[in-house]
Amino acid sequence: MFSFFKNFSSKTINDFSFIGTDIHSHLIPNIDDGCDNLENSLICIEHLKRMGFNKIVTTPHIMASVYPNTPVIINEGLKLLTTALKEKNIQVEIEAAAEYKVDELFTEYLATDNLLTFGDNYVLIELSFVAPPVNLEEVIFTMITKGYKPILAHPERYRYWNDKLHKFEYLKTLGCLFQLNLMSLVGQYGLAAKIVAHKLLSNNLIDFLGTDLHRFEDVNTLQKLLKSNDDFKKIYNSNPLNKLI
Numbered sequence: 001m002f003s004f005f006k007n008f009s010s011k012t013i014n015d016f017s018f019i020g021t022d023i024h025s026h027l028i029p030n031i032d033d034g035c036d037n038l039e040n041s042l043i044c045i046e047h048l049k050r051m052g053f054n055k056i057v058t059t060p061h062i063m064a065s066v067y068p069n070t071p072v073i074i075n076e077g078l079k080l081l082t083t084a085l086k087e088k089n090i091q092v093e094i095e096a097a098a099e100y101k102v103d104e105l106f107t108e109y110l111a112t113d114n115l116l117t118f119g120d121n122y123v124l125i126e127l128s129f130v131a132p133p134v135n136l137e138e139v140i141f142t143m144i145t146k147g148y149k150p151i152l153a154h155p156e157r158y159r160y161w162n163d164k165l166h167k168f169e170y171l172k173t174l175g176c177l178f179q180l181n182l183m184s185l186v187g188q189y190g191l192a193a194k195i196v197a198h199k200l201l202s203n204n205l206i207d208f209l210g211t212d213l214h215r216f217e218d219v220n221t222l223q224k225l226l227k228s229n230d231d232f233k234k235i236y237n238s239n240p241l242n243k244l245i
């Protein structure tokens with residue numbers, strides 16, 4: 001019988017090892033709305049490792065007035081984390097970058113090239129959930145001109161684009177890449193985000209996958225996805241670029 005999921009064998013793959021690197025998470029304790037203490041961070045990292053990730057690029061929020069994190073704060077947090085991982089003998093490769101909200105602070109950092117990047121000059125950005133920034137095209141253009149590779153986090157979560165697939169296609173023509181949140185597929189952010197997530201995957205618009213893990217409860221949600229055969233097949237066959245990181 002013809003199988004659409006011709007690359008997938010549930011007998012051989014039952015974890016996220018095919019993704020390799022998680023490029024979106026909030027694991028540095030107490031600097032954003034992610035893990036609230038070091039112990040929880042270590043537990044989450046251990047579970048990410050058990051679920052198959054062999055590398056983590058953790059991405060604290062940088063958001064004017066709400067989370068005005070700096071490279072110094074983030075790198076100090078990373079140092080604390082790597083020391084604790086070593087002490088507990090948890091072996092996983094971990095780096096830090098940021099999830100930049102496109103706001104006035106980001107525009108400033110972009111102008112002065114004060115950005116935390118990962119891999120081949122990738123920068124993870126997110127937008128307001130209320131309305132897209134008026135200067136989004138200009139920001140993407142500037143980023144690309146300067147040699148950065150913008151990755152828009154969780155495009156499925158911006159409600160104002162729920163029924164505007166052409167917006168994503170347009171942003172892609174500008175050079176913007178897209179990172180889907182794995183948990184969107186199992187309804188973590190509501191039905192609308194779940195539907196858009198599936199639509200984006202079906203239209204081959206997703207470049208990267210990420211957990212966007214904030215707390216231990218998210219581990220359970222990710223495990224739910226591992227048990228959901230159809231959703232899992234879909235992400236497996238999306239051939240994410242995460243392993244390049």
Ligand SMILES: [Fe+2]
Pocket residue numbers: 024025026099153212
């Ligand atoms: Fe995030």
